[in-house]
Amino acid sequence: MCFKTGPPETVGVELEYTVHASADPTTYIDADRLCQALGDHAPPTLRAGSANLPMRHGSAVTLEPGGQVELSTVPQRSLTDLHEAVGADLAELTERLARVGLELGGTGIDPHRPPRRMLSTPRYDAMATAFARRNDAGRTMMCSTAGLQVCLDAGPPSRWAAVHDLGPPLIALFANSRQHAGHDTGWASARMRTWLAMDPSRTRHVPPGDDPALEWARYALDAQLLCVRRGEGPWTAPAGVTFADWIGGALGYQPSYADLDYHLSTLFPPVRPRGYLEVRYLDTLRGPDWFAAAAVLTALLADEPTIDRVRELCAPVAGQWALAARLGMADPGLAKAATAVRDLALERLDLPAALLQDVIEGSSRHEWFGA
Numbered sequence: 001m002c003f004k005t006g007p008p009e010t011v012g013v014e015l016e017y018t019v020h021a022s023a024d025p026t027t028y029i030d031a032d033r034l035c036q037a038l039g040d041h042a043p044p045t046l047r048a049g050s051a052n053l054p055m056r057h058g059s060a061v062t063l064e065p066g067g068q069v070e071l072s073t074v075p076q077r078s079l080t081d082l083h084e085a086v087g088a089d090l091a092e093l094t095e096r097l098a099r100v101g102l103e104l105g106g107t108g109i110d111p112h113r114p115p116r117r118m119l120s121t122p123r124y125d126a127m128a129t130a131f132a133r134r135n136d137a138g139r140t141m142m143c144s145t146a147g148l149q150v151c152l153d154a155g156p157p158s159r160w161a162a163v164h165d166l167g168p169p170l171i172a173l174f175a176n177s178r179q180h181a182g183h184d185t186g187w188a189s190a191r192m193r194t195w196l197a198m199d200p201s202r203t204r205h206v207p208p209g210d211d212p213a214l215e216w217a218r219y220a221l222d223a224q225l226l227c228v229r230r231g232e233g234p235w236t237a238p239a240g241v242t243f244a245d246w247i248g249g250a251l252g253y254q255p256s257y258a259d260l261d262y263h264l265s266t267l268f269p270p271v272r273p274r275g276y277l278e279v280r281y282l283d284t285l286r287g288p289d290w291f292a293a294a295a296v297l298t299a300l301l302a303d304e305p306t307i308d309r310v311r312e313l314c315a316p317v318a319g320q321w322a323l324a325a326r327l328g329m330a331d332p333g334l335a336k337a338a339t340a341v342r343d344l345a346l347e348r349l350d351l352p353a354a355l356l357q358d359v360i361e362g363s364s365r366h367e368w369f370g371a
Helices: 031-040 079-098 122-132 135-142 156-167 167-174 191-199 213-222 241-248 257-264 287-300 304-317 321-330 333-349 351-362
Strands: 013-019 019-021 061-064 069-072 100-103 148-154 272-273 276-283
Touching: 013 079, 013 287, 031 061, 031 079, 031 257, 069 079, 069 241, 079 100, 079 287, 079 333, 079 351, 100 276, 122 135, 135 191, 148 287, 148 304, 156 276, 156 304, 156 333, 167 276, 167 287, 167 304, 167 321, 167 333, 213 241, 213 257, 213 272, 241 333, 276 333, 287 333, 287 351, 321 333, 333 351
Parallel strands: none
Antiparallel strands: 013 069, 013 148, 019 100, 061 069, 148 276, 272 276
């Protein structure tokens, strides 16, 4: 089910944002203030019993553990439709926050505040315990990072390979999270640095191969358990136990298909197959710039000739995930590949002039972050 095939027809986005007080972005936001802003759109993790209504154009509102707001859109059949629907829902969310003196951040990691958790759920508590065994990166991810996820129909197998090849160049092109908690991290994308440092068994990219579904199955089996759902008590998973170990009897009982589905939801590779391709490697972008990243990715995966050209342009920097996060466009090889695929995307896009200009500006705005 993770690799449904068929013609690529739809595109959606998931937009995460840190939330700040307009008067002083270095202060922490309390849950009551955020709940007041979201009203009936608030998720149950923030307000028990909330209706959790979608926004006017269908986007669902959720929260990350540190209080980051996420809009998950309804898939659209064209970039123009996506721009209209997401733009309207994002404007509504921005207006709601502004009424109580709050505003959305515009970078992939909180530039002002150290991580602090707002939400406590069995899942988040278990995640925090598991990540803390290794280092502080998991806590930073949970509470301080914000990503732009582009969701595309899986389409032909070549899309899976190409969207991975595009990872390092597009990380470099859109990196904007050098500042974290008031300090210069020295990395173009401190957000991606955080993800790479967490738990490689669940955040590294899925190894390439001729059979993506088989490689994904192996990846899932080899990943350590992050949490185990229980009716009572904490969901903490025993250290070092993989899903394959669970099947082998490590927990004293067999997992169900529902347990497998839940385990898959705790895996965070740069591209995650979910019946569609969830591209997770981009920093969130300020204001309307999300559209540039979504449009560029969509254009570059539109057809086989374009995909072939993409893979050719990206080949010199294939697999350079960490280098892209650290240096961004300051690396000559990454800058060359990123510029080439952006230009290719602009050639392929069929958009109204105003939207095309938005893509041009939004895909050029962040180059200096890597310098």
